[in-house]
Each structure stands twice: as C-alpha cells, then as structure tokens.
Amino acid sequence: MLIKQDRLITLTASLPFILCFADRDFTKITPVLLKSTAGEFELESILFLKLRNLGIFDLGCVGECKSLERLDLSGNNITNLTPLASLRLLLVLNLSSNRISNLEPISNCDSLQSLNVAGNLISSIDNLKCLQSLRQMESIRLKDNTYNYTNPVCKNSSYRNILLEIFPNLKAVDGERVVGQGSDLYQLCKDIDDTIKAGMLKNGQIQELPECKPWVEDGFWEIKRSNNAIIEEACKQFNDILSECRLLNHKAAHVITQTERTLSSSAQPKQYTV
Template sequence: MHLMLPVLPLPIVSDADCEKVTAVLLKSRTGEFDLESILFLKLRSLGVHDLGCLGECVNLEKLDLSGNNITNLAPLASLRLLSILNLSANRISSIEPLRSCESLQNLNVAGNIISSIENLHCLGSLRKLENIRLKDNTYNYTNPVCRNVSYRAVVLEMFPNIKVLDGERVVGRGSDLYQLCKDIDDTIKAGLYKNGQLIEHPDCKPWVEDSYWEIKRSNNAIIEEAYKQFNDVLHECRLLNNRATHVISQTERSMSLKKQPKQYAI
C-alpha cells in the first residue's frame, strides 16, 4: 500500500510583507523551492528596502528591482551570472557591490541619487557591460550626476566598450541606422508641408497590417522574458511618440498664434 503525501502549496506573501527579501518571498514569487534554481526574478514596486537573502540566488541572470526603496546593494555582489539588472527608481547612491557582477551586460540605475562620475568607476572592470542607463526621459528618471555638462562625454570615455547610453546607441551599425532613420523621417516630414501648411494624403495606408506587431505567446521562459522586455520597449516608444505629438502640436499652435496679425480696437 502506497501512501500519498499531500503537496503543500507555497505560502502567499502580500505586498505588505515585502519590505525585506526573504526565502519565502522568493519562492512565492517564482514557484521555485530552491533559491539556486531561480534564473529570472521580478520584484518591481513592492516597497523593498532590504535585499535580505537575494544573494543566495547565485544563478540569477535577470533581475528587476525597479520602483522600490533600496539603498544597499551588498547582497548583489555574489550574483556572478547576472546579465540584466534594473534598479531604476530607488534610493541608491553607491553601486560599488556591482563590481563583482562580472557577467553584467545591461544596467539601469535611472532615478536614483548617484551624485558623481567617481561613483561609476567601480564598473570599469565589467568587460561585458554594453548598456548603461542613468536617466530615462520617458519616466523623468535621472541622477544628480547627469546634470554635469560633460556627463555624457566623460561616461563614454570611461567605458569605451559601451554600445548604448541612456537608451541611445552610441557605436556600431545601430547608431548609423538610427541616424539614417532620423534623416528619412525628417525628409518625410518636410514633404508633408507646403508653404507652412500640412498637406493631407487621404490615400496613405499603413506599411503593415494592424495585427503585424502583435506578440505571439510562448511557453518557453526565456522567450517569454524576451517578449516582456520587447513589450516594455514598445510601451516606451508609444509614450515618447505621444509626448512628441503633444509638443509638436503645442509648437504649431504657438507659431500660428504669433503669425496672426494684431487687431486694434477703433
């Protein structure tokens, strides 16, 4: 006779219990019973201020801690396999522990309190680091260091292997493509106006069908995470497009008002 042991469900952790990262929280969020089995982890906007036992997730590859109250990154020093790290919108002033994250490729620390270029020197030994974000105009995130007039030039000189800084590609074919697209876009916009008036083109159709950009779901965890990141980028693009449209509209309205002849009461 075989006895069937009941499978105990993982404890449910409410957001109110998430100020400190615990093994219970990590297992509840990921469904993993072993912390070393966790590869991807998202603890976004949970009010976390103590990273607790997070350093025990030694095989962690992608980590999102954005929108919390984190100040101390010491537990992250043991995450040697970490490649993507999002620490945006926290209260971080020192990123010194990240010098040990030798696999780090993509780092987002926008929306913190990093005050000087010297605070970034600890990242100099990270040979795989290609993407750094210290400010994000989409969400109005920045750092005090970004106010330095020579900030961009100094950072690029400090990290010659960087390919993307603050969301803008700085080297390689991607930057050439970006400039080419920008030139084409400017040319198209110029052709939409004649004598300062917008020309209507009723026969214009979209290049692709409406469903072209829809993302098909997958059961593969890695592909699923890639889809999530791509959707985040699309969301940022939509926000930027809406903001640009609003600014252009305001500018055109302002210019039209300036061109109107002044009327005097007789």
Template structure:
C-alpha cells in the same frame, strides 16, 4: 516616482519589505535558491534585499520601483548578466564591482550624485549597456545634471555600446538609425524646395491594433522581452507624436510666410 512604482507593480504580487528564502521559493517555484536564474520583484516596496545573495546562479534580476538603498547582498552574484535597479533610492554602486558577468545595468531614477561611483565598476569588462536616464518614465539621477557625464562614462568604459538607451557604437539597427535620421531632419527644419509635402491624406501603414503584443504564456524570459519591447514601442510613439507636432508647426510657419503683406492706407 511613488505613483510609477504603483503602476509597475506586478499583478498578484504582495508588497514586502525584506526578501526571504520563503518568498524567493514561492515566487519562482524553485526548491533551491541556487536554481533560480531569473527573478522579478518589481514595485513591491522592498527595503532590504535579505538573502537574495544566495541565488548565486542568478542571471537576470529586476528590482525596479522599490525602496532599495543597500546593494551589498548583490556582491555575490558573479553570474548576473542583466540588472534593473531603476526607481529606487540607491546612491552607492560599489557592491556591484564584483558582478563580473554584468552586461546591462539600469540605475535610472536613483540618487547617484557622483560619477566617482562608476570607478568601482571599471573592472567589469563585459559591461556594455548603462542607463542613468530614462526619458520614457522621467527617471534620472543627480549626476545627470553634470552635462559631461556621458563623455566621462564613455572614456571609463571602452566596451560600452549603449548609454541611456542610445547606441554609441556603430550605426545600430536600421530601424533605430532611420528614426534618428528622421528626428534630426525634422529638428534641422529641412524641407525640399522651401515646402513640406502635404501629408493630410496619408493613412497609417497598418491598423491601430497591429502593434499590440499578445502574451503567449507566463514564461519569465518572455515576460521580460515583452516589457522591453513595449518600452521601445512607447518611445517610438513619443517620437511619432513629437515629429507630428513639429511638422505641424513648420507647416503653419510656412503658411504664414506665404500670406501677402497688407499695408495700412
């Protein structure tokens, strides 16, 4: 996990253990802490959240890849909508129970051992996106070893739409559902007329560089959107690699079945 924290560290940021007002102002360019709406302190070795609770109008906060254990300073952030706490050392979520506006919470890669933690968050009526696992970065929590945790969370939070990055309400976007259908079909080993089509001559729809994202400026919202879209593309590439591997295995299996049996004389 430490290596991932280093990889997530934003260029130009200096590691520090405790968040101070001076650091908040210099990092955002804002003169007043109450003017800060978006904040990203990723991979900086932070232990103490310090005075971050004074940013009472904060709407989006990314503290991923640090060493945070105590979330008490976040209890005053009642306007917080998106909170990323992945890859820290958090075991207690109780302080987040007063973040009334929270819609998206990422705590993948922490030390949450009991589902009881989420009872503190049941009053958050707007909470619709919870992430305890992130397979892209191999982040998880001890509670995830308990297989029914997903069903329990779905019963606890009736407004939840996305759990661990997977839509649980509605069909979701057409692209997402298409990927799920393709993945399910491959897993089931379905093929037409007992044969899989030959895709050896297939060419990519677009050039390799087509999906590369060009950053236009340093706007914080655009940077966050860039990161999220990059993560989605990474997951799509992983799905593509897995599908290609499974297709190859199935084709090999079919090829072996077609070979005539040889009998010893």
C-alpha cells in the same frame, strides 16, 4: 488522529507561502519568497527573478542565487546592494526607482552587460567610476523619460560623455544607441526623411502630401499576457520601447510642425507698407 495531525503539519508548512502572498509587502528577501517566485526548490537553480514593486528594502539571501542571470528589483526601497556582490554570472540588472546612492557592491558582477539605475540617488560621476572594471557593460541607464526617472548626476550635461570614457564598450546610454550614427537602421531612416523633405519642397513651398494610412491595424502591437516570467519580462521591455518610440514620435512631430511653419513663413513674399 494521525491523519489529522499530518494534515495540520502540511497546512502549517504551507502557511508562510499563504501569508507571504496575502500580505504582498515584502520588506526582506527570504528563501520562501525566492522559491515561491521562481518556482525552484534550490536557490542556486534560479536563473531569473522579478521582484518588482514589493516594498523590499533588505536584499536578504538573494546573494545565494549564484546562477542568477537576470534580476529585476525595480520599484522598491533598496539602499544597500552588498548581497549582490556574489552574483558573478549576472547579465542584466534592473534597479530603477529605488533609493540607491552607492553602486560599489556590484563592481564584482563581472558578467554584467546591462544596468538600469534610473530613478535613484546617484549624485556624481564618482559614484559610477567604481564600476569601470565591468568590461562587459554594453548598456547603462541613469535616466528614463518614459517614467520620468532620473538621478542627480544627470544635471551634469557631460555625464553621457564621461560614461563613454568609463565604459568604452557601451552601445547604449539611457536607451539611446551611441555607436556611430546610432545604427544602420537610424542612418537609413535619416536618408529616407531627407529625401521626403526634399520632395515636399517645390518652388520654396511645402507641398501637401496625400493622407497616409497606418502600416498595421489597430491592436497589432498588443501582446497577450503570459504566466511565463521570462516572456512577461520581454513583453514589458518591448512595451517600454514602444512607449519611448511614441514619445520620440510626438517630439519629432512637434519639431516637424515648427519647421514647416518656419519654411512657410520664409517662403511668403515680403510686403511693405507705403
């Protein structure tokens, strides 16, 4: 009889975990959710959390994760960021695709270097000025073309320049580098492009180039899934960058095609009807 009671107690203790993952709809962050997600027994031991697309609108006890360095809360229904004010060691914060209009609570996250708030309700630059004390900020994203995420403030054409005034140490805005020409790699690629374009023109006409072969084989960039949360997050960020590169490549190809047509038409001799 005692054995049966022990088994019943064990099953009852495990029930919250079973129900938590069976439902997959977490409206509030609880210690059960945090411990089961991170695999840690103490909230203060958690360094990395990914709570993406879970339907969360209440951050609950997430502020008790004092050692947290990376936090992904994208794709939820969050409006109030107050519990994040105690995360003084937080380096990377992803709040994309929520319903956030007030960022003031995270002004206490002194160590924050990267912030993604694309796809929220930030209406003006004044909503961002409360973060100007975050001197470590290097990357901020208000718009993400890959997922068609934006904010009302992005309608202001000068918002990028104002962000650079607010955060003088910024290196990237909306995923694009803002230091100098962008980077040494950017300048190198630009020089190569200019050289290729110069070589394509002969007597004012564009010369046909031999068909180029892919640099790598199909599937070279595909990454196998992993159960490790940090590796999985790195894979997601890498795939997001690849998606942005493909989008930029598509736009560049369109611009090149239009330019080639313009050059071809201007190189044709003019004909006059007598």
